[in-house]
Amino acid sequence: MSLTKEALQHIEASHKTGTEAAEGHALIVGDNFKLVDMEKYQDQRRRFRGQFRTKGLKDFISYVAGRKSEAPVFIDRDAMAACSYLDIGIPERPGHCDHSATLNLPKTPEFTAYLHADGSTFDQEEMVELVEDWGHLLEFENSKGEPLERTKVIHAFRKVSLEDLTNIESEKQEHSSRVGVMNSVTVKNAERLPAVIYWKLTPYEGLTERTLAMRVSSKTKGGPSFGLRAIALDAAKEEIAAEFAALVTDGLPESECLLGTFQP
Structure with missing residues (x-):
């Protein structure tokens, strides 16, 4: 094995002539028998890495x-x-x-947004922002399966309000009486809100475009808000992976x- 000038200088710096090892690709030098790889002193690597x-x-x-x-x-x-x-x-x-x-x-940004929305609850403002940000990908359908326009959906989310209904039932008998109070909160004009949102997106770069569905539910506790849940997401993930x-x-x-x- 021929040694370069740099290799010889390295050996001299060790104050001791080295003993070749590994078929000449390394030297044993110094009092502690340190193993020195000589590859960096050669013109080429031993193998591609x-x-x-x-x-x-x-x-x-x-x-x-x-x-x-x-x-x-x-x-x-x-x-x-x-x-x-x-x-x-x-x-x-x-x-x-x-x-x-x-x-x-x-993942594409739109698929990341879809996964983030799954299982989340949005207030009115957040729901409007979601539709405005990703509306170019979305299609909407009410509980009757009828399509809804995006602009009307945004307006419906902005104007949504709650209706508090109280029903009192009274029953009097000869030796007793009973009064029952039933309270319910409903979303007014719910038919204007989407029941299902369809996302048309490419989930990963290089894959084909597909449509993923998401169910919308209204929540009334603490003010109007909306829960989103992906439909058959596990099956869609299997198809994407395949x-x-x-x-x-x-x-x-x-x-x-x-x-x-x-x-x-």
Whole structure:
């Protein structure tokens, strides 16, 4: 093994001539027998190493396909992520797994807003802001299944009010009497409010657009407010994850694509 000037200077600085190890790729130097990697003093690395991380589906596919590696691709459907250790090797000749490509597909802002709204309660002002911010994606339907216009929906949320109804029942008998008071609070003009909101959105970058439904319920305690709940969200997530896995698999026909994660 020929040594560069920098390598010789490093050895001299150790005050002791080194003993070669690891087939000449390292030296044992000093009284404490310190092992020094000589790779940084050589013209080239011993092997290619690096970690490619991306949020782009097409970029991940392009990078993995461009390396022409036989390494498997591991697809984590729950995390909407994929990873390939391009120098993993084979069981008979395992690699170091120093060269990897990782994809973490990000949620779109509109899908993040949808998930945030799910299970949340909004007052009148917050509900109006939600419809104004994302109205270009939304369609509305009342309890009868009839479509509602966005501008009228915004107006209905702004003008919503509560009606307090009190009903007194009185019953008198010969030896007893009973008075019952029933109190109920209802939302006036509820038919003008949407019962279901449909979000038309792309959940993750690179995936297809889909429509997700959200049910609206009115709450009367402490003033008018509205609860939102996603409809069949778990089923939609399964469909989204299946589409993601299919896109990675179809984009890398030469690679073995496996569902799961791998820890080297």
